[in-house]
Amino acid sequence: MSPKVVLITGCSSGIGKDLAARLSQNEYTVVATARNLATVTNLPAALKLSLDVTDNQSIATAVHEVIERFGRIDVLINNAGYAVRSTVEEVPETQIHQMFDVNVFGVIRMVRAVVPFMRKAGSGQIINISSVAGKMVIPISGPYCASKFALEALSDALRLELAAFGISVVIVEPGNIRTNFMKTVQANSEKIIANPETPYGDLYKNYHLFNDKSRLKEPGPEAVSAIIQKALETSKPKVRYRAAVPLMNRLLSCLNDRLKDRVVKSAFKIKSLG
Numbered sequence: 338m339s340p341k342v343v344l345i346t347g348c349s350s351g352i353g354k355d356l357a358a359r360l361s362q363n364e365y366t367v368v369a370t371a372r373n374l375a376t377v378t379n380l381p382a383a384l385k386l387s388l389d390v391t392d393n394q395s396i397a398t399a400v401h402e403v404i405e406r407f408g409r410i411d412v413l414i415n416n417a418g419y420a421v422r423s424t425v426e427e428v429p430e431t432q433i434h435q436m437f438d439v440n441v442f443g444v445i446r447m448v449r450a451v452v453p454f455m456r457k458a459g460s461g462q463i464i465n466i467s468s469v470a471g472k473m474v475i476p477i478s479g480p481y482c483a484s485k486f487a488l489e490a491l492s493d494a495l496r497l498e499l500a501a502f503g504i505s506v507v508i509v510e511p512g513n514i515r516t517n518f519m520k521t522v523q524a525n526s527e528k529i530i531a532n533p534e535t536p537y538g539d540l541y542k543n544y545h546l547f548n549d550k551s552r553l554k555e556p557g558p559e560a561v562s563a564i565i566q567k568a569l570e571t572s573k574p575k576v577r578y579r580a581a582v583p584l585m586n587r588l589l590s591c592l593n594d595r596l597k598d599r600v601v602k603s604a605f606k607i608k609s610l611g
């Protein structure tokens with residue numbers, strides 16, 4: 338059988354870039370896409386295309402090019418995504434819209450563009466890069482968690498809806514991974530968090546302490562790429578793969594809501610009034 342044609346979004350850095358390189362080295366036909374083509378010049382992929390997941394025209398052009406060149410897309414990996422961090426009350430609405438446009442609507446647009454070709458082929462696989470934040474909420478991350486919870490729900494629906502067409506859906510939930518992710522978080526959130534008038538000053542300070550500590554031992558993107566390759570090469574992939582999720586998070590997700598709140602409140606030094 339000829340090598341699988343794998344289209345990946347967000348290959349300019351981090352997980353997408355590492356995954357594109359890994360799969361190319363393992364004889365997949367990789368279509369590495371990025372908003373800015375210059376960011377993928379050195380990637381060893383079969384085809385590099387410009388693709389912005391918020392732009393239907395850019396998606397249609399890229400998908401058309403892949404079909405023209407290879408005749409099919411076997412695997413779609415929805416990796417593009419980012420986070421804005423601050424309290425629910427303080428994140429500007431436009432920033433939430435923009436983040437959902439990438440993390441949620443971007444995936445919907447990609448699915449709508451690619452699934453018709455998979456359906457015609459009678460086979461295909463979609464891998465959605467969610468997050469541990471798609472399963473568990475901490476303060477300062479509400480809107481980002483909401484976007485990944487939405488992605489989890491969409492993935493669960495897609496898995497059921499597409500099964501009859503031979504298309505499988507896999508969710509990958511990474512923990513903290515060393516990529517450009519935090520740089521983007523800082524760029525997007527710095528102004529909100531640094532506002533001297535914020536009523537959440539203490540919470541932001543404790544968030545920084547918590548974040549610095551929890552990100553100390555984060556692995557590189559290869560921890561996620563390796564798991565994605567495993568999912569691609571297993572005859573019966575799991576519905577969900579956790580990637581580099583610390584034991585503490587795994588245990589926390591088993592607790593009931595009140596207990597979970599107590600642990601998180603203690604980590605963020607939140608004292609309830611009354």
Ligand SMILES: NC(=O)c1ccc[n+]([C@@H]2O[C@H](COP(=O)([O-])OP(=O)(O)OC[C@H]3O[C@@H](n4cnc5c(N)ncnc54)[C@H](OP(=O)(O)O)[C@@H]3O)[C@@H](O)[C@H]2O)c1
Nearest residue numbers: 347349350351352372389390417418468513514516517518
């Ligand atoms: N790193 C972590 O700790 C972590 C943990 C859990 C889940 N994740 C998830 O993993 C995925 C990859 O993130 P990463 O850690 O590899 O971070 P990253 O290095 O910042 O990569 C994010 C990628 O998304 C792309 N992107 C953003 N907006 C886009 C758009 N409109 N169209 C196309 N691409 C766009 C970025 O492209 P530009 O360079 O053009 O901005 C970049 O290639 C994301 O979905 C993220 O939510 C990351």
